[in-house]
Every structure is written in structure tokens, then in C-alpha cells.
Amino acid sequence: MSHLLRKPENNKLADGVTLVHEVTEENSDLHYVGFKVVDLEPNASYDEKLTNLELCAVALTGKITVTDGDQNFTEIGTRDSVFERKPTDSVYVSHNKTVTITANTKARVALCFAPSDKELPTKLIKAEDNGVEHRGKYNNKRQVHNILPDSDPSANSLLVVEVFTETANWSSYPPHKHDQNNLPEESFLEESYYHEMDPPQGFVFQRVYTEDRSLDETMTVENGNVVLVPKGYHPVGVPDGYSEYYLNVMAGPERIWKFHNDKDHEWILDRE
Numbered sequence: 001m002s003h004l005l006r007k008p009e010n011n012k013l014a015d016g017v018t019l020v021h022e023v024t025e026e027n028s029d030l031h032y033v034g035f036k037v038v039d040l041e042p043n044a045s046y047d048e049k050l051t052n053l054e055l056c057a058v059a060l061t062g063k064i065t066v067t068d069g070d071q072n073f074t075e076i077g078t079r080d081s082v083f084e085r086k087p088t089d090s091v092y093v094s095h096n097k098t099v100t101i102t103a104n105t106k107a108r109v110a111l112c113f114a115p116s117d118k119e120l121p122t123k124l125i126k127a128e129d130n131g132v133e134h135r136g137k138y139n140n141k142r143q144v145h146n147i148l149p150d151s152d153p154s155a156n157s158l159l160v161v162e163v164f165t166e167t168a169n170w171s172s173y174p175p176h177k178h179d180q181n182n183l184p185e186e187s188f189l190e191e192s193y194y195h196e197m198d199p200p201q202g203f204v205f206q207r208v209y210t211e212d213r214s215l216d217e218t219m220t221v222e223n224g225n226v227v228l229v230p231k232g233y234h235p236v237g238v239p240d241g242y243s244e245y246y247l248n249v250m251a252g253p254e255r256i257w258k259f260h261n262d263k264d265h266e267w268i269l270d271r272e
């Protein structure tokens, strides 16, 4: 299996608390993006001590209460399945704080991390504050919920977005990359993908490749898998009959998303 593909670990931390994924600087090639998925049974709690990392906690499914010790955000989260295709609530918390997440219902929470050394206010990012975009045409259609885009200064490094790709469509396509610190043309951002499929037995293909093909991996990605993109182009193809959800976390030295399309495939955009 590719070292860029992660299957659920489902590590039981306590009664009602399962760590589904854990991507850290120590166990991956990533230095800027950290990512966890936690499943909580009703009334179960999970603590995260943030030292040098900032956090965006996304209520993927279910209702949760989030506190940073000072502020409480009660019963946030808007959906039972990501495939309801409506935005959800998230909470941004600065480094050095300790966050407690308690489930009000059965819940799945994504924890998105990036390095930070500047304190910023804790913030509830409400579902209705997500910018919703419909991108693409033909078989390149997707719906995007911007949770923490680069136009929102609430975070130091973190960028967070969720994307729904229609059945038999492609996204992150034409292939693009953001692995050069060469602004204003391109920014260096690592990226993680947390994938879900509807119906759940589905699979998608994700390729991660560099210009010189020194990295060129095509992965079969199943429901609940994570793909890591330390560099390179990273398109996703969704088979007929299945629709796809992914949550992207991006971070790098500068908080700006400037990508470069693969010139060989950029013509896709020019079709009438």
C-alpha cells in the first residue's frame, strides 16, 4: 500500500472515544498539516492539548459541544451524514489552549492542525458562514464548502475546505499542484484528503504525481481513507454510481492557496 494512503486505525482511547485517524509530523512526511478523526458516542469527551499547533475542529456528523476552557459552543453540527451536502459548523482554536469536545449525539469530528505561534481568538465558524461554490462543467462538477479559506484571516496557517464530487465526475481536476514557494505564481502547501463515499462500498482513484514522476502513485481510496499530499498534482476520479466527499486541510509557510495546473491537461478548462 502506498505510504500516502491511510486506512482507518480505529484506536479505542476510552469508552465511547475512537481515534479513527492520526496524521502527525512524527508519523508522516508532512511538516505543516496534522489531521485526526475522532468518533464519539453520546456524552463521551475527547481532550486535545494544543501546544504549538492551531486547530479547526469540524463537526463532520452529529452534534458536539466544544470548549477551549473559556468559551463554549453548545450542540453544534448540522448533519447526520456528510452526503446531506449542507455545510456544517466548525470551531477555530489557537495554539497553547486545551480543547474539549463532548458528543451530544453520536458524532464524527475532524481535527485539522497546523503550526502556529500567534495567538488568535477562538471562533465559531457557523455552517451559514461557509462560502458555497459550484465549480466545473461536464464531468468535472463539484460543490465546495469553504470553511477556512485564505480570504478569512481567522487562522495563522490553516486552510480547510470540503468538496462533494458528483457521480462519474473528477475533482481537483484538471490536476493542480501547490508545492513551490514561488509567489505570486504558486504557494507551497501540504494537503490531506479525508474521503467518504455514497454508498459506502464505493471507491475512488486518486493520483499524486510530480512533474518529473519521481513521485507517481495512483491509489484506490475507500470510504474513510485519508490520502496525504506532501507535494505534486493530486486529481480525484469518481466511478459511475457513487458520489464522493472529501475534507481538505492545507498548510504551509504562507497562508495563501496559489496553485499551478498541469499544462498537459489545462485545456479541459477551455472547452465551450
Ligand SMILES: O=C(O)C[C@@H](O)[C@H](O)C(=O)CO
Pocket (backbone or CB within 6 Å): 135, 142, 144, 161, 163, 170, 171, 172, 173, 191, 234, 248, 259
Ligand atoms: O475544486 C476542486 O476540485 C477542489 C480542489 O481544489 C481541492 O480543494 C484541492 O485540491 C485544494 O488544493
